[in-house]
Amino acid sequence: MTEYTVLGKRLPRVDAQDKAIGRAMYSGDISLPNMLYGKVLRSPYAHAKIRKLDVSKAKALKGVMAVITAEDVPEQKEKSSPKSPRLAREKVLYAGQPIAAVAAINLDIAVEAVSLIEVDYEELPPVMDAFEAMKPDAVLIFPDVYTNLQVLGQTGKTTAPSNITWQVEIGSGDIEAGFKGAYVVLENIFHTQAVHQGYLEPRSALAAVDPRRKVTIWTDSHGAFGVRDVCADFLNIPISHIKVMPVEVGGSFGAKQFHPLAPIAALLALKTGRPVKIVMTREEDFVATSPAPASIITLKMGVDKEGNITAAAVSVVCDIGAFNRQVGDSLGSTIQELSLYRIPNLSIKVFNVITNKAPTGPYRAPNAADAAFAVESQMDLLARALQMDPIDFRLKNAVAEGDRVITNPPFSRIGFTEALLKMKDYLNRRDKPEGKNRGTGIACGLWPAFGGACSAQVNVTPDGSVTLLIGSLDLTGTRTSLAQIVAEEFGIAFDLVTVVTGDTDAAPYSEVSAGSKITRQMGIAVRRACQDAKDQLARQAAPLLKVEPTDFSFTHGNVQVNGMPEKSVSLSTLVRNSIGRFGSGPITGRGSVGVHPTAPIFVVQMADVEVDKETGKVKILSYAAAQDVGFAINPSLIEGQIQGAVAQGIGRTLMEEYVFQNGIMQNPNLLDYRIPTAADLPFIDTMLIEVGSGIEPFGARAVGEPPMIPTLAAVANAIHSATGVRLKELPMTPEAVLKTIQAE
Amino acid sequence: MKKDIVLKINGEEREVTVESRQTLLDVLRNHLGLTGTKEGCGNGNCGTCTVLIDGKAVSSCLIFAVETEGHEILTIEGLAQPGKIHPVQKAFIEEGAIQCGFCSPGMILTAKAFLDTNPHPTEAEARQAIAGNLCRCTGYDKIVRAILKVGAKTL
Numbered sequence: 083m084t085e086y087t088v089l090g091k092r093l094p095r096v097d098a099q100d101k102a103i104g105r106a107m108y109s110g111d112i113s114l115p116n117m118l119y120g121k122v123l124r125s126p127y128a129h130a131k132i133r134k135l136d137v138s139k140a141k142a143l144k145g146v147m148a149v150i151t152a153e154d155v156p157e158q159k160e161k162s163s164p165k166s167p168r169l170a171r172e173k174v175l176y177a178g179q180p181i182a183a184v185a186a187i188n189l190d191i192a193v194e195a196v197s198l199i200e201v202d203y204e205e206l207p208p209v210m211d212a213f214e215a216m217k218p219d220a221v222l223i224f225p226d227v228y229t230n231l232q233v234l235g236q237t238g239k240t241t242a243p244s245n246i247t248w249q250v251e252i253g254s255g256d257i258e259a260g261f262k263g264a265y266v267v268l269e270n271i272f273h274t275q276a277v278h279q280g281y282l283e284p285r286s287a288l289a290a291v292d293p294r295r296k297v298t299i300w301t302d303s304h305g306a307f308g309v310r311d312v313c314a315d316f317l318n319i320p321i322s323h324i325k326v327m328p329v330e331v332g333g334s335f336g337a338k339q340f341h342p343l344a345p346i347a348a349l350l351a352l353k354t355g356r357p358v359k360i361v362m363t364r365e366e367d368f369v370a371t372s373p374a375p376a377s378i379i380t381l382k383m384g385v386d387k388e389g390n391i392t393a394a395a396v397s398v399v400c401d402i403g404a405f406n407r408q409v410g411d412s413l414g415s416t417i418q419e420l421s422l423y424r425i426p427n428l429s430i431k432v433f434n435v436i437t438n439k440a441p442t443g444p445y446r447a448p449n450a451a452d453a454a455f456a457v458e459s460q461m462d463l464l465a466r467a468l469q470m471d472p473i474d475f476r477l478k479n480a481v482a483e484g485d486r487v488i489t490n491p492p493f494s495r496i497g498f499t500e501a502l503l504k505m506k507d508y509l510n511r512r513d514k515p516e517g518k519n520r521g522t523g524i525a526c527g528l529w530p531a532f533g534g535a536c537s538a539q540v541n542v543t544p545d546g547s548v549t550l551l552i553g554s555l556d557l558t559g560t561r562t563s564l565a566q567i568v569a570e571e572f573g574i575a576f577d578l579v580t581v582v583t584g585d586t587d588a589a590p591y592s593e594v595s596a597g598s599k600i601t602r603q604m605g606i607a608v609r610r611a612c613q614d615a616k617d618q619l620a621r622q623a624a625p626l627l628k629v630e631p632t633d634f635s636f637t638h639g640n641v642q643v644n645g646m647p648e649k650s651v652s653l654s655t656l657v658r659n660s661i662g663r664f665g666s667g668p669i670t671g672r673g674s675v676g677v678h679p680t681a682p683i684f685v686v687q688m689a690d691v692e693v694d695k696e697t698g699k700v701k702i703l704s705y706a707a708a709q710d711v712g713f714a715i716n717p718s719l720i721e722g723q724i725q726g727a728v729a730q731g732i733g734r735t736l737m738e739e740y741v742f743q744n745g746i747m748q749n750p751n752l753l754d755y756r757i758p759t760a761a762d763l764p765f766i767d768t769m770l771i772e773v774g775s776g777i778e779p780f781g782a783r784a785v786g787e788p789p790m791i792p793t794l795a796a797v798a799n800a801i802h803s804a805t806g807v808r809l810k811e812l813p814m815t816p817e818a819v820l821k822t823i824q825a826e
Numbered sequence: 827m828k829k830d831i832v833l834k835i836n837g838e839e840r841e842v843t844v845e846s847r848q849t850l851l852d853v854l855r856n857h858l859g860l861t862g863t864k865e866g867c868g869n870g871n872c873g874t875c876t877v878l879i880d881g882k883a884v885s886s887c888l889i890f891a892v893e894t895e896g897h898e899i900l901t902i903e904g905l906a907q908p909g910k911i912h913p914v915q916k917a918f919i920e921e922g923a924i925q926c927g928f929c930s931p932g933m934i935l936t937a938k939a940f941l942d943t944n945p946h947p948t949e950a951e952a953r954q955a956i957a958g959n960l961c962r963c964t965g966y967d968k969i970v971r972a973i974l975k976v977g978a979k980t981l
Contacts, residue, residue: 094919101927102915102934104862104902111861280962282866282874282928332864332928333962364867557926718922722964726925729965752871752960760966761957765949 092718110286120360121192125174128208128438128745139198145191156318175404178369208438208745212401215245253429260393260427264384272456283332287343290357305594316345328583336444368750372443379456393427405441415449421487423479447787458525458795497710497773498684521803527791531680534593546654547578553589559719571612573637598784605779610673681775698820706767712783731793836904851886862902873959876932902931921972925963
């Protein structure tokens with residue numbers, strides 16, 4: 083194995099100190115001279131006609147500088163971005179939908195102005211249940227939405243309008259024969275719930291306009307370029323008229339790819355010529371952002387006597403909320419989780435259904451935890467039916483290199499078997515949870531990796547340090563892992579690398595920080611930029627050291643002739659020469675990446691739980707997660723991702739849910755919408771498995787999203803082991819657990 | 827009603843004119859430029875806005891600024907000495923307990939106040955102590971380890 087000096091080390095995040103001392107700047111921390119405060123009027127109803135909308139009283143209030151409604155939104159291009167807010171016109175489609183927005187000299191006046199906007203609503207029955215919404219006689223949310231059909235290779239549209247926006251059916255093999263040949267066939271219906279991503283920083287945006295009407299934006303997001311494009315689309319202005327500034331982001335987990343405030347703040351700033359800041363309250367954040375969707379998953383699976391899976395048929399109804407914002411994940415993630423195993427006969431049906439709830443969005447491996455909850459609960463039940471060890475049953479069916487599922491390309495080098503064996507070993511070595519009402523569950527997850535266009539620039543400075551300029555925002559510690567790559571490439575100390583996140587005018591383009599891609603994909607661009615600069619340095623060093631420019635290595639701040647440590651010259655000398663009177667020009671490397679092969683990620687997790695049979699409360703006694711990370715560029719950062727993901731998965735399994743009454747969320751605060759506290763969790767053991775992906779950079783695999791995928795099922799399987807009862811509906815609150823125990 | 831008050835923040839006296847109904851959090855962030863204190867929920871459920879008042883951890887969104895006159899207020903900006911960060915901050919950085927960082931100021935101050943009263947806590951005590959401070963990134967694992975590390979060092 084290659085010896086690295088900086089890669090693979092547990093280095094603290096480069097942003098940690100500023101965050102620890104309160105210096106790190108988030109968008110809500112920034113204020114500008116002459117700034118106005120914005121506030122959004124939101125629908126109190128889930129489904130209603132707007133008979134009249136009158137903003138005159140709000141406009142007349144002293145201190146109000148602008149009021150906007152849908153009428154003020156510039157004529158949208160044919161296809162406006164689904165990531166923009168949609169100000170209601172004739173109808174409101176969910177409680178929390180924006181209707182109007184105000185900019186005033188202070189927040190009190192803005193709030194008062196919003197209360198003065200007069201709206202005459204005609205309430206309509208809200209469509210809240212996805213199954214009901216699918217029925218032919220259901221109330222139609224849109225009169226002109228027809229179902230996009232993609233059934234077994236045939237595409238088309240329904241002739242009657244429907245709340246089903248997309249219906250797809252795919253398969254392989256002979257599903258009927260597959261079930262016929264089975265020894266055990268189980269069919270179950272699993273329900274997952276809508277959940278909020280639960281980031282601690284509420285959504286915020288600040289927009290300012292310069293005299294040439296160029297808009298500058300500070301907002302919490304996954305990607306500055308995405309904000310730029312969405313705002314340009316909303317305002318119908320060229321992207322070059324918008325500059326988006328980099329800021330720290332207080333958590334996102336997928337949610338902040340949707341921009342509910344920045345376009346509105348920008349429009350208000352253009353109307354008033356003054357900076358406008360809007361910050362959501364926590365209640366607004368619950369009702370007006372983009373929660374993860376709920377799904378109803380009907381799964382039938384068959385196995386033969388030896389434990390080989392013979393067939394699987396799944397039907398997924400995904401409640402996507404009021405708009406068709408999130409399109410393909412319901413299908414893609416279902417395919418992924420069924421791809422954990424070799425299943426010769428497969429049928430997959432997916433229905434995306436709109437309802438009168440907030441439009442849903444991505445959450446850490448979108449839809450995959452839902453699919454794995456069904457598949458991995460079912461696998462546990464099948465193992466029980468066969469009286470097989472749950473890990474042995476999975477080992478028997480686990481996919482390996484060369485296997486392929488449906489239309490996916492064959493698997494490249496993967497570490498599923500390694501992860502299962504590692505977990506088996508872990509379970510064998512430890513003390514089993516003894517005592518009554520205690521049990522253990524395991525579950526697995528699979529995630530593909532996503533690519534995207536990224537670019538980086540490195541500047542080597544006269545003191546031998548290096549600055550890296552990128553345009554990607556850092557959610558998971560990417561500045562740190564990218565700095566490690568730069569330090570390794572140049573053979574310099576980690577603290578000699580400075581990472582600069584540029585604004586959208588200054589930095590080279592980067593895709594959004596989503597799909598667990600930045601360390602890998604930007605990592606490739608960074609390596610290429612380093613190589614470019616190193617080639618320039620080598621060309622400078624060659625005549626000085628009288629060798630060919632290919633014979634060098636970079637170590638200890640020097641360019642050194644391979645195998646001859648005494649023949650070397652420092653980076654500092656080379657750079658000073660390059661910018662001197664007779665120099666050839668500054669050393670600046672550039673690197674870009676577009677399409678690039680990716681490698682899948684496998685995760686195996688286990689939970690030990692104790693269930694209080696009197697109260698139904700589930701306590702997580704211990705938890706362990708094994709993940710094939712390919713190569714751990716920074717183990718500490720990876721562990722942090724895994725532990726955070728598991729905590730989110732436990733929250734989704736045991737406590738989190740949107741409670742609605744007549745279409746209105748009843749628990750829009752962090753007391754009634756409970757997320758896990760430190761007292762709810764044990765330490766989360768992590769096992770990093772390094773089955774190199776064989777592809778750049780350094781064989782590393784994606785990290786951030788996969789570890790939430792198996793958690794729901796791992797906990798559900800552990801509850802079954804502890805109590806003998808099977809819960810198929812989330813969340814497994816004490817009330818739900820108790821009810822199930824009592825029903826048995 | 828506007829009122830002139832003097833707040834003792836991070837050892838410094840700050841004169842400020844506030845509305846009686848303004849929270850300490852609002853005054854810190856919007857009048858005094860002390861934006862290290864964050865707002866996560868505005869109703870005392872998340873602990874993000876925690877500051878120390880006379881050494882005790884308090885949600886600054888739940889207390890009026892006028893009530894804090896005459897008390898010692900410590901915000902995250904006042905915890906580190908020039909050139910020297912506090913041991914709790916150091917442990918959080920080294921252990922990887924900081925991810926997005928939004929909960930970190932409140933979490934660090936809660937941990938500091940807790941360790942001042944219980945310098946050598948058990949894991950269970952540490953978990954209870956920070957149960958009022960939500961974190962969505964870390965699963966609390968490395969935060970608890972950081973607190974226990976500080977506790978073990980001073981044994």
